[in-house]
Amino acid sequence: MLKAHLRKAYLAKRRNLSEAEVEDMSLQIANRFFEDFQPVKGQTVHVFLPILHHREINTWRIIHKLWEQFPEVRVATSVSHLEDCSMTHFLITPETKLVTNRWGIPEPVQAQQITEQEIDLVLVPLLVFDLQGHRVGYGKGFYDRFLAFLPKTSQKRGLSLEPPVPKIEDVHPLDLILDAVITPQQTFWF
Template sequence: MITKELLREEVASRRKSENRQSVESKSIEITSRVINLLPFIKAKSVMCYMDFKNEVITRYIIHHCFEHGKRVVLPLVDKTDGLKRIVPYEIMDEKRDVAPGMLGILEPRKDRAKSFNREEIDVVIVPGVAFDLCKNRLGYGAGLYDRFLSSVNNNCTKIGIAFEFQIYDAVPLEEHDIPLDFLVTEERII
């Protein structure tokens, strides 16, 4: 099996080579599939992430949530005690309530957004580098989402979104890795 490092390099190279028009059209298709999943339709609160460097564009999902009265929650990477961890914050305005954070990725502004109880999150849209057919994910290596997903309520639906080229037969796993409930690409739902 390919190593985590090589897999991350391979996918990063592929993502970098995607043109903006392709990323946008695929992201719209992925959004269409996500918003029609029953757990998403029923959700009152959705935690999403702000895309970065040719990831699936998440603003389409975020806009849909606002338009349909869902509470929108974004992750803030907190490192006050030396350990990086995700803290969920609810935003009311996608433009005014966020600012560049770690690595330039948009995050909630503490002065505008409000802390959100992770137990109340109905759906989490999960980023990743690569995924497999068993709905396992390979993240960016910091363990942020694995730690976070292990702390949400058991009824929270975990949805990974990715481009089809990010799907592999298997990805390297560790004991602490949390599988997803759904994996959505521009071509299918797994």
């Protein structure tokens, strides 16, 4: 299928999930993340902050466990700039103040800014992915631009509520392939 068709279909699927279903799947994804990833002192893990009313994966489970059990690991998130589809990255701690922007996205205020070169692992939001490691997001290209600036050693792991489709038909040659995608049922490695 084409990205536009997949985006429409998987947005509809997500809207049909209950809050309880998303919470249950988010817990399974968080548990699987910590089974597959052993944080190392000094690493920086970039996590998207969920728009919960859009039925996005609740990444707060991962963030809180990193803060509580791996305090030597830095947690970062981004502020999106719609005028040029870029992102600025900031460290967040339990004390970081967050405000919700006009699109419903929580964003840090007065946090320490970091560069892409400081990020070791990115948890990437997506709507659907294929068996080759390609993803379909919301279609604005924020993460495609961001991921292109990462060091080659940085890991890119998607989080998905849904299993993969066989193939996304209209993949662009410059589209980045994820290193892995974590679903409630299993982790797919690429």
